[in-house]
Amino acid sequence: MAAGPPRDAGAAATRAFEHITDYLTGLSTRPIAPTAGYGKIRAQLDVPLPAGPTDPVEVVDALAAGTADGLTGTGSPRFFGYVIGGILPAALAADLMAVAWDQNAGLASLSPAAAAAESVAGAWVRELLGLPASASVGITTGTQMAHVTALAAARHRVLARYGWDVEADGLHGAPPVRVFAGAARHTTVDAALRLLGFGTRRLAVVEADETGRMRPDALRAALAGGHGPAIVIAQAGEINTGAFDPMPEICALGREHGAWVHVDGAFGLWAAVSASPRRRALVAGIDQADSWATDGHKWLNLAYDCGIAIVADSDAHRAAMSTRADYVVHGGEGEHDPLEWTPEFSRRARGFALYAALRSLGRAGLTDLVDRCCGHARHFAAALAGLDGVAVLNEVELNQVLVRVDDDDAITGATTDLVVTGGVAFVSGTVWRGAVAMRVSVCNWMTTEADVDQAVAAIATxxxxxRARARA
Structure with missing residues (x-):
């Protein structure tokens, strides 16, 4: 019989920690974009499968060497692409411990520690966001699955009002559910509707204004145009402009028409902790919705992956997600079983890092993080608007800046690509109202004004x- 791998896990973990330390130490100076593409990295990793065991330390070294040039420095203070935060030190440490502890976080009986950490962290999230203390919380992979979770609860409740048990009878023959969302919604909304069996053709797209905000008058007309079970999906923080749907009006219309209102707040919900009355006003009335989805790996600066689903109707939430089996030992009265609140049965203990991040920041630290990033975004916008031929396309309400160069698709796209390949900063491209644009998102706890100035200089260059290449 072939011998198994060496049992000294400590040696491999120690070597991994050395590689982690080297990576983090060099994060602020290394090129942010990968310097090698998929093909090269795959070739470096694609060795023949070993016939027998390999020393774990050797494997760790080979993995670090083979992937180094293909890593994106998303934790860099000058990474402004997509909406990706860094990793807070306490969250990083907690995640490393979670991996070492290797807890299956589905049941309180299986891991009381993981279940308790999730329960406390969920209560803190509700408190910070000003949401009902009685709401239930599920921790998912991200806002995509948080949407699925919350909208499954919505599906349960709106159909139950019409006498239909969707968990038992499915959707075949059920009363048709009307689903409404704004024209500038995030694509994860559509994906969630597909996964839940609604299909995207079931979606009624509601007109949005020039900033991406859903128009309440258009929603009112759409809701009045039919009857039956209904779900409205609002947005707190449009992915390009950061714009917020008018929550008080949308929630009031939802109540008037008996519709469930769900809020996509992947990053925007955290405006609730801002010290700025203007920013807090963006989420005014949001507590009147029925469910909410947000991310931990964006503004909370947790490592990937962490999403959070919050549902005011905890009975609907549990009915949509809960499952039973004879061999499963469920928690007793007052104990939190995470598998009751998410689509996953077995999963990693994401709650440890969420708990650590919130405890390390506290309310004041989180407020400072959000407001500091918003200040950097405003500085970004002012500096970019001062560059020749550069236009800022949005009012910077939060942490998103939308930019166009020379009012030209090709030059804007080329500028974006050159910034990324230059390695000093990372921005991402998008299409806004039919025109190519550059998108800048500020949500890293380490970003300073000096980092913003370096990025602006890189964009100017x-x-x-x-322009020179376009003329050549």
Missing amino acids: AAITA
């Missing part, structure tokens, strides 16, 4: 190069 890239724009000059893009």
Whole structure:
């Protein structure tokens, strides 16, 4: 019989920690974009499968060497692409411990520690966001699955009002559920509707204004145009402009028409902790919704992956997610079984890092993080607007800045690409109202004004190069 791998896990973990330390130490100076593409990295990793065991330390070293050039420095203070935060030190440490502890976080009986950490962290999230203390919380992989979780609860409740048990009888023959969302909704909404069996053709798209906000008058007309079970999906923080749907009006219309209102707040919900009355006003009335989805790996600066589903109707939430089996030992009265609140049965203990991040920041630290990023976004916008030929397309209400160069698709796209390949900063491209644009998102706890200035300088240089190449 072939011998198994060496049993000294400590040696491999120690070597991994050395690689982690080297990576983090060099994060602020290394090129942010990968310097090698998929093909090269795959070739470096694609060795023949070993016939027998390999020393774990050797495996760790080979993995670190083979992937180094293909890693994106998403934790860099000058990473402004998509909406991706860094990793808070306490959250990083907690995640490393969670991996070592290797807890299956589905049941309180299986891991009282993981279940308790999730329960406390969920209560803190509700408190910070000003949501009902009685709401239930499930921790998922991200807002995509948080949508699925919350909208499954919505599906349960709106159909139950019409006498239909969707968990038992499915959707075949059920009363048709009307689903409404704004024209500028995030694509994860559509994906969630597909996964839940609604299909995207069931979605009634509600007109949005020039900033991406859903128009209440258009929603009112859409709701009045039919009857039956209904779900309205609002948005707190449009992915390009950061715009917020008018929550008080939308929630009031939902109540008037008996519709469940769900809020996509992947990053925007955290405006609730801002010290700025203007920013807090963006989420005014949001507590009147029925469910909410947000991310931990964006503004909370947790490692991937962590999403949070919050549902005011905890009975509907449990009915949509809960499952039973003879061999499963469920928690007793007052104990939190995470599998009751998410689509996953077995999963990693994401709650440890969420708990650690919130405890390390506290309310004041989280407020400072959000407001500091918003201040950096405003500085970004002012500095970019001062560059020749650069236009900022949105009012910077939060942490998103939308930019166009020379009012030209090709030059804007080329500028974006040049910034990324230059390695000093990372921004992402998008299409806004039919035009190519550059998108800048600020949500890293380490970002400073100096980092913003470096990024602006990189964008200015890239724009000059893009124009020159276009003329050549």
